[in-house]
Amino acid sequence: MYDYLVVGSGLFGSVFACEANKKGKKVLVIDKRPNIAGNVYTQEIEGINVHLYGAHIFHTNLKHVWEYVNYFAEFNRFTNSPVANYYGELYSLPFNMYTFNKMWGVVAPEEAAAKIEEQKQKAGITEPKNLEEQAIALVGTDIYEKLIKGYTEKQWGRPCNELPAFIIKRLPVRLTFDNNYFNALYQGIPVGGYTQMVANMLQDIEVQLNVDYLENKADLDKLAGKVVYTGSVDAYFDYQLGALEYRSVRFENEVLNKANFQGNAAVNYTDSETPWTRIIEHKWFEFGKDKNGNDLPKTVISREYSSEWNTGEEPYYPVNDEKNSKLYAEYKVLAEKESKIIFGGRLGEYKYYDMDAVIDSALKLAEKVLV
Numbered sequence: 001m002y003d004y005l006v007v008g009s010g011l012f013g014s015v016f017a018c019e020a021n022k023k024g025k026k027v028l029v030i031d032k033r034p035n036i037a038g039n040v041y042t043q044e045i046e047g048i049n050v051h052l053y054g055a056h057i058f059h060t061n062l063k064h065v066w067e068y069v070n071y072f073a074e075f076n077r078f079t080n081s082p083v084a085n086y087y088g089e090l091y092s093l094p095f096n097m098y099t100f101n102k103m104w105g106v107v108a109p110e111e112a113a114a115k116i117e118e119q120k121q122k123a124g125i126t127e128p129k130n131l132e133e134q135a136i137a138l139v140g141t142d143i144y145e146k147l148i149k150g151y152t153e154k155q156w157g158r159p160c161n162e163l164p165a166f167i168i169k170r171l172p173v174r175l176t177f178d179n180n181y182f183n184a185l186y187q188g189i190p191v192g193g194y195t196q197m198v199a200n201m202l203q204d205i206e207v208q209l210n211v212d213y214l215e216n217k218a219d220l221d222k223l224a225g226k227v228v229y230t231g232s233v234d235a236y237f238d239y240q241l242g243a244l245e246y247r248s249v250r251f252e253n254e255v256l257n258k259a260n261f262q263g264n265a266a267v268n269y270t271d272s273e274t275p276w277t278r279i280i281e282h283k284w285f286e287f288g289k290d291k292n293g294n295d296l297p298k299t300v301i302s303r304e305y306s307s308e309w310n311t312g313e314e315p316y317y318p319v320n321d322e323k324n325s326k327l328y329a330e331y332k333v334l335a336e337k338e339s340k341i342i343f344g345g346r347l348g349e350y351k352y353y354d355m356d357a358v359i360d361s362a363l364k365l366a367e368k369v370l371v
């Protein structure tokens with residue numbers, strides 16, 4: 001009946017479905033949630049597009065991906081500049097001259113570099129083997145202690161010396177006064193929200209919501225020649241080799257009867273005592289204005305609480321440490337034997353993918369398999 005059954009209407013599934021449809025393939029997209037767009041789903045509350053499954057800021061160096069998303073949405077000029085709150089001391093993120101000045105009183109870039117080098121030497125780090133050592137090698141012990149350790153251990157629920165170094169390399173370190181969190185040529189938030197952008201990708205494609213693939217796998221598989229599966233790879237195999245570990249996030253959303261709660265889209269609480277990792281104030285992704293450019297009188301905030309994932313909860317972040325990477329490699333062998341199924345996306349490939357990388361990977365798959 002269908003050439004492709006796409007399981008999951010997040011970015012990977014929606015981009016692939018869109019490309020397959022363009023090539024004249026018959027596509028059915030299913031999703032177990034009552035809505036499309038996976039974790040980029042946004043919902044309008046009090047005139048504000050609320051990122052209900054965590055804040056998503058689109059950023060990329062891939063020109064073709066930027067052009068691709070701009071076909072489905074207009075992007076605003078939002079630049080992510082989070083603030084770190086350490087017991088009421090505020091620091092600029094990512095780590096840049098404003099951060100170093102506040103931390104050490106240094107003014108010149110070379111003074112900051114010297115301070116980092118001195119702390120790195122003192123810690124005796126030559127070849128960083130884990131996140132803790134990598135962080136100290138990049139920014140020194142003071143910043144590690146105040147801005148990284150507490151946040152990271154809350155976020156991942158594991159000590160920094162047991163986490164892979166690559167996680168902290170996501171953050172730029174700059175000896176300039178540049179507060180842009182990302183080293184990306186292109187950045188912004190889709191005007192009107194991500195849900196609308198994904199809806200545009202899925203225009204003309206049949207979508208069925210509230211359909212659980214794994215519960216009805218045998219029947220659903222019969223519907224299509226090929227299946228693109230974007231759910232968790234270990235769930236697909238009924239955890240037969242053991243469960244991969246994920247971090248989950250719980251959001252406490254609040255509508256406040258005030259115009260400005262924290263003056264910024266993201267404030268990270270980097271101490272170890274505050275139970276949440278960060279607070280997102282969604283209106284600032286769109287500069288606090290409604291569709292007509294008027295100031296919004298209310299605000300919506302989300303506190304994020306990170307926890308270990310348990311069956312039945314939403315998995316958000318794969319824990320790409322040694323143990324899980326080994327287990328994933330075994331699942332990958334099984335996945336490659338499933339001739340009818342293609343695994344993709346953050347959960348299907350157990351990879352800490354950013355949105356642009358997910359889109360790029362779906363486009364590459366489309367190029368490879370669609371004729």
Ligand code: UDP
Pocket residue numbers: 084093147148149151152155167168170171268270
């Ligand atoms: N991180 C940190 N302090 C911060 C922000 C981030 O130590 O204030 C570390 C933390 O380990 C986190 C990693 O940097 O997991 C990557 O952060 P990013 O903001 O890229 O994470 P995401 O937005 O994907 O949750």
